[in-house]
Amino acid sequence: MLKGYNTFGISVYAKRFITVTSIYELQQLLKIEKNLFLLSGGSNMLFTKDIDKLVVHIDTKGISIDKEDDNFVYLTVNCGENWHDFVLWCVSQNYGGLENLSLIPGNVGTSPIQNIGAYGVEVKDSITKVEALKIETNKLVSFSNEACNFGYRNSIFKNEAKGKFILTSVSFKLTTKKHRLITSYGDIENELANHNIKAPTLKDISVAVIAIRKSKLPDPKEIGNSGSFFKNPIISKAQFLALQKENPEIPNYPLSSTTIKVPAGWLVEQIGFKGKRYGDAGVHEKQALVLVNYANATGTEIFQLAERIQEKVLEKFGISLEIEVNVIS
């Protein structure tokens, strides 16, 4: 039963299940079987059916300091480490760069796959290298930051490399001095100002981000969810200007002179779905971009709700919402 292994809390079954705690174990396993279903933190997946393949729970732990120079530390972290625990550890060591990514569910190993991001920071900004086992050859291969082809919630691991590699470790370059603090994201500034913090430390930023996330995003331990279910759509400036005419208050983030990102959460709220509930599947009441499982929703029920939202948003705004979560069907 995989309910405890996916943050949506969907009850599906795996015919066979194994936990691996080292790269050596993984390599031994690959010698016998290559048709695997990889499961790490289960924080970005929606299961809609039982899994026939052998489910491999990656639980490899360990953080190593590769080197330190005047201003930076270089770390390599095994993929099974919990993301938020790792971020808190970095903050406690005064290693800067990941503090804005506090409290994101999941493991270190999945962070590069979807290039996790929040509050003006993406994990790609601190990654130097990703190591992975090539399933076909059972050999370790290394991807430089550039080779990962990172984009907005995207990387080579969601595209050409999908299904061909098992990520084993992620290497980071973090600041030890002259931290580049990013507080420009509105909510962080307000949160710091509310606490009268004028010269924030890494810890202050982490604490602010945790407070903001807790106020908007449901805790997967209490209500099943996978964070943002859709990507924020990027539309042309012409389409945006036409929309803005009808909806002067539409929030927007210009990306280039011709493209604008608009928040999917706002679009979903406008079609009246914020806080809606159909059985145990619903749209979170404080953040319309987050679909939730109140208790016993099936993956299919959540997916059908997502499809209904996509249809309505397309109908009202002419925008196709792209699903960000990995739907297992």
Ligand code: EPU
């Ligand atoms: N908004 C609404 N209604 C809503 C939700 C949002 O009108 O129900 C509006 C807000 O008022 C604001 C704008 O939409 O003007 C943006 O909202 P917010 O700051 O909450 O961020 P988001 O765009 O909805 C993105 C990421 C989150 C990340 C936050 C903060 C994506 C798909 N989502 O959400 O990432 O935490 O920014 O940086 O890019 C995730 O990927 O799982 C995730 C949670």
